[in-house]
Amino acid sequence: MTIPELEDLLQISKRVGKQCFNAASCLVSQLGRKGKTRVSLFIGVFQSLSLVFCFSFSVYIIVKWRHSDSNTHNRNAALIFDTDLDFSRKALTQRDLDYFAKNIQLNFTVLENSFFKKKLFEAEILLTNKGVKPFPPYGWEIIFSQPALVEPNSYPYPGGVEKPNYGVRFHFLMGNVYKMSPLKGFGTIRPGKSKFIRYINEHSNVAVTDVHPNWYFVSPDLEPRIIENTRGDSLDFVTPYKTPAMWKRNTNTEDPDFDIMNPFSAAKRYRVHKVEDLGAAQHLVIPTPLSIQTYNKQSAVNVLTNSWVIFAAPRLANEGKFLSDIWGMTMVLKAQDSHYIQFLEEKVELSLAGRALPIEENYELRVTPTNNIITIKASHPAGAFYAIQTLLSLIDKDGSIPETVISDGPRYKYRGVLIDVARNFHSKEKIFRYLDVMAMYKLNKLHFHLTDDEGWRLAIPGLEELTEIGASRCHDPTETKCLLPFLGSGPFSGPPGTGFYTVEDYRDILRYAAARHIEVIPEIDLPGHSHAAIKSMLARFKKMEMLNVTEATRYLLNDLQDQSDYLSVQSFADDAMNPCLRSTYTFISRVINALYAMHRDISPLRMFHFGGDEVPAGTWQKSPVCERLKLSGVTTDLKTYMVTQIANMTSLYNLDLAAWEDGITFEGKPMKRDNFPNKNIYVYAWNNVWEWGTHKHAYEFANSGYKVILTPATNLYFDHPYEPDPMESGLYWATRYSDTKKVFVTLPENLYMNADTYRSGREINICEGGNTEEDCPRLEKPDNIEGIQGSLFGELLRSQAITDYMLLPKMLALAERAWHEAYWEKETDKVKLQEGMNEDWTKFANTLGHKELARLDRLGYKYRIPPPGAIVDGKVLKTTVEFPGLGVEFSDNGGETWRWVISGETEVENGKNLILRTRSPFGTRYSRQITLFEDYNQASPSSLASLMYVAMGVNFTLLANFLNGVY
Structure with missing residues (x-):
């Protein structure tokens, strides 16, 4: 200028x-x-x-x-x-809105976490006019979603919270959805110029995926339009996180919880993932079999020659057919002299540490080259099916299977994966893919998270509003035709925000799972996490109230006179079903009955999972209906009252009951087991964040007579990132990162030994030395540990590719721990425990890199390829990769050409210019690229954002037409 x-x-x-x-x-x-x-x-x-x-x-x-x-x-x-007088305030046309959506570029930047040394972060929205028309200061609003509460110090703000320095007002709509509107002082953004808006948010933002896509313009009487550069999953509009103030949750060095985590440099990754390359897979099969009596690579059969056939005992005929479909073999009614696979129905009794393994899933597999016979023995179809999976793992690309005798069975009855389709929907065909890979690795429970605040995904006959409204997200601030566009799903109905399973879709999933011996456990999350259901039934009520009030209120889930003030963890102020309404239980009964009918002739419903987690504090406190219930003589707390009602209801169907741990907790302790009539109640123990003191809950429930499914968030929440890197997708509320090794080394029956670090990254030791029995109760009833589960919640799962990435290869490590008890798990000496873990991990990692990832490649799964670690020793480039067997490539010309790295032999002239990446087994996919000498530990947190906030906080209106470009 x-x-x-x-x-x-x-x-x-x-x-x-x-x-x-x-x-x-x-x-x-x-x-x-x-x-x-x-x-x-x-x-x-x-x-x-x-x-x-x-x-x-x-x-x-x-x-x-x-x-x-x-x-x-x-x-x-x-x-x-600034001046606004260049415009007459005429309404925008659709053509105007379309134009600005294409030509206004929006960029989002995290300026500083730990803003003013508090659990806040400051962010900036930069609007740049890339077009030739001035962008007016009126007639439009921007709708966006983000997980952090905007301007939390001003909440609640029913009329919005003004930011006069920037000429905007923020409105909280619900959950993670917000609206930004211009004020009088916003100013015109002229062509080529920019305007920034800064605002404060709750908690922290340390990863690109903390920002949701598909920000969009709205204007009265016009169709919304997505701001083009925010469209889709690339998140290119988010400024790279290049300073500690951006990637650290807590930048206050005086705070004991100061975040010591930094993104891994190439050198740090070289140290962390320095796994010896043993040259070949070390395990025949994953998960590792209980006993391998014989394995002789020098003697083998070839099942792709000489017209092999399959003979199966009647009870195992389906399993025989399953294998015949894969290998193209003929099923016969009796065995021939040779070249056949026989399925024999015989008991296979096995034990582990004196404990009998579940006989239904045990099997024996014999591959006998002398007469070219393969024999599978099992007493139940499930055992025969797992023998097939072992056989499929043993065969090489030429059809050869070595002489083998294996006796095998699982350590746990419950080996599960949670897939969340409520937050972002996945079609039944996508679910089939995940059932296939679960079956490959002998996982047997699909915990199907079908409902949540952001979506209801299953048709319930007679309650069509649940899917008409609750399964659809679009731009509708009233939420009478659809839910708000949570999680960045955009203004128009469509996947992944919109979608549901018809009754027949769901039954198809049940059939597909049953054929693979996977039990589908549907979860209907209540009373919290019920925004979608509440809004759907409220729409039903409004549609019918003028015609038939009794019918309109039959399934109503909220007290219309309730003035309770609360906010859930996910920022919902209306997501808790009212436990005092009779109609709530009418609704639950209707849903249970529908589920029972859908399952009946395919895979009978065995348990009802009602969620029960994260009910916000303050719910129902000002509900007149609840006041009347208390006056009627109900003396128990409302939470216990509701759980008891659901337990009684499900017991009528002879169902077991399941819930997250906080759903069956009262005043920090398990509810009395005797209160509930169900034969079994399964508690999913998840909340073990070490510094919160909740690590003991799992054992407390087991000792109290509950069946426990272990899914500790620090180790088995697959929605957490693989590395503490801003470019890695994932949530991080339980731990900053959780990689495949962390899943592998999980100790299900020695949970306290899993404690490694606080969320800040500092090392932690719990339940050692002076801890009391109250702090760290012992596991007195180990038989009540029913199994383990990896949980993949879906806030960030907007595509199949990212779902594959977060699920795999972590799922393989889960399968290993769920099926096989490692020799080192009982070790009490920490040094010996660590030695055993590392030795076993080296073998497992080599098996993934040299074998299993290639299997996943052939089947089309886009698992995560880990970036390499690297150092330069003199002029010699040395690399390592998390899964030995994967190749590393480097480029010294900005990625124009790539060359193989032979670690310890490849010489480089100028390491500063090197870019590296890991390559998949078949060279069709690559890891994210890394630079060699970026040292993330040298930077220090910046106070610039705080200083600027002081300056900008002066009570003036900031004139907002940027005439000199970027500030």
């Missing part, structure tokens, strides 16, 4: 103001370097009070400067100047 240009602008201001210009201020600062100076100006106009015919201006002057060769934002500059 030159001085003549500035004078021209002042003249324009005078003309526009009808000869009104009260005062102008211009401050020029210079800082020379090598004779070069860049002038940086902020100019504003003070509000004129003396001239009544003048329009109002607000003033703000800040001067910043930068060297001509500096790239740092804290010395950048802008000239800020």
Whole structure:
């Protein structure tokens, strides 16, 4: 910006103001370097009070400067100047909105976490006009979603919270959805110019995936339009996280919880993942069989020659057919002399550490080359099916299977995976894919998270509103035709925000799972996490109330007079079903009955999982219906009352009951088991964040007579990232990262030994030395540990590719721990335990890299390929990869060409220019690229954002037309 240009602008201001210009201020600062100076100006106009015919201006002057060769934002500059009078305030047309959606570029930047040393972060929205038309300061609003509560210190703000310095108002709509509206002082954004808006948010934002896509414009009477550069899953509109202030949750070095985590450098990854390459897979099968009596690679059969056939005992005929379909073999009614696979129904009794293994899943497999016979023995179809999976793992690409005798069975009856389709929907065909890979690795429970605040995904006959409204997300602030566009799903109905399973779809999933001996456990999450159900039944009520009030209220889930004030963890203020309404239980009964009918003739419903987790504090406190219930003589707390009602209801169907641990907790302790009539109650123990003191819950429930499914969030929540890197997808509330090894080394029956670090990354030791039995109760009833589960919640799972990435290869490590008890798990000496873990991990990692990942490749699964670690020793490039057997490539010309790395032999001239990546077994996919010498540990947290906030916090209206580009 030159001085003549500035004078021209002042003249324009005078003309526009009808000869009104009260005062102008211009401050020029210079800082020379090598004779070069860049002038940086902020100019504003003070509000004129003396001239009544003048329009109002607000003033703000800040001067910043930068060297001509500096790239740092804290010395950048802008000239800020504004007038709204270029526009007559006519309504925008659809053509206008379409144009601005394409030509207004939106960028999101995290400025600082631990803002003012609090659990807050400051973010910036930058709007840049890439078109040729001025962007008006009125007639539009921007709808967006983000997980963090906007301006939490001002919540609740029913009329919105104003940010006068930036000329905008933020509105909380519900959950993670917000609206940003321009105020009078917003100003016009002229072509080529920009405007920034800064605002405060709850908690932290340390990863690109903390920002949701598909921000969109709305305008009265017009169709919404997605801001084009925010569309889709690339998240390119998010500024890279390049400083500790951006990637650390807590940047306050004086705080004991200061975040010591940094993204892994190539050198750090080289140390962390330095696994010896043993040259070949070390395990014949994953999960590892209980006993391998014989294995002789020198003697083998080949099942792809000589017309092999299959003979199966009647009870095992389906399993024989399953294998015949894969290998193209003929089923015969009796065995022939040779070249056949026989399925024999015989008991296979096995034990582990004196405990009998579940006989239904045991099997024996014999591969006998002398007479070319393969024999599978099992007493139950499930055991025969698992023998098939072992056989499929043993065969090589030429059809050869070595001489083998294996006796095998699982350590746990329950080997599960949770897949969340409520947050983002996955079609039944996608679920089939995950059932296939679960079956490959002998996992047998699909915990199907069908409902949540953001979606209801299963048709319930007679309650069509659940899927008409609760299964659809679009732009509808009233939520009468669809839910809000939670999780960045955008303004239009469509996947992944919209979708549901018809009754027949769901039954198809049940059939597919049953054929693979996988039990589907449907979860209907209540009373919390029920926004979708509540809104659906409220819409039903409004549709019917004028015709038949009794029928309208039959399935109502909320007290219409309830004035309770609460906010859930996910920022919902209306997501808790009311336990005091009779209609709530009518609704639950209707759903249970529908599920029971869907399962009956395929895979009978065995348990009802009602969720029960994260019910917000303050719910129902001002509900008149609940007040009347208490006056009627109900003395138990409402939570216990509701669980008891559900338990009684499910017992009528002879169903077991299941819930998350907090669903059956009262005042921090398990509810009395005797209160509930169900034969079994399964508690899913998840909340073990070490510093929260909740690590003991799993054992407390087991000792209290509950059946426990272990799914500790620190180790087995697959929605957490593989590395503490801003580019890695994942949530991080339980632990900053959880990689495949962390899943592998999980100790299900020695949970306290899993404690490794606080969320900050500092090392932690719990339940050692002076801890009491109250702090760290012992597991007194190990038989009540029913199994383990990996849980993949779906807030970020907007595509099949990212779902594959988060699920695999972690699922393989889960399968190993669920099926096989490692020799080192009982070790009490920490040094010996670590040695055993590392030795076993080396074998497992080599098996993945040299064998299993290639199997997944052939089947089309887009598992995560880990980036390499690397150092340069002299001129020699040394690399490592988490799963030995995967190749590493490097480029020294910016990625134009790539070459193989032979670790310890490849010489490089200039390591500073190197980019590296890991390659999949068949060279069709690659890891994210890394640079060799980026050292994340050298940077220090910046206080710039805090200083700027002080400056910008002056009570003036910030004039918002950026005439000098980026600030």
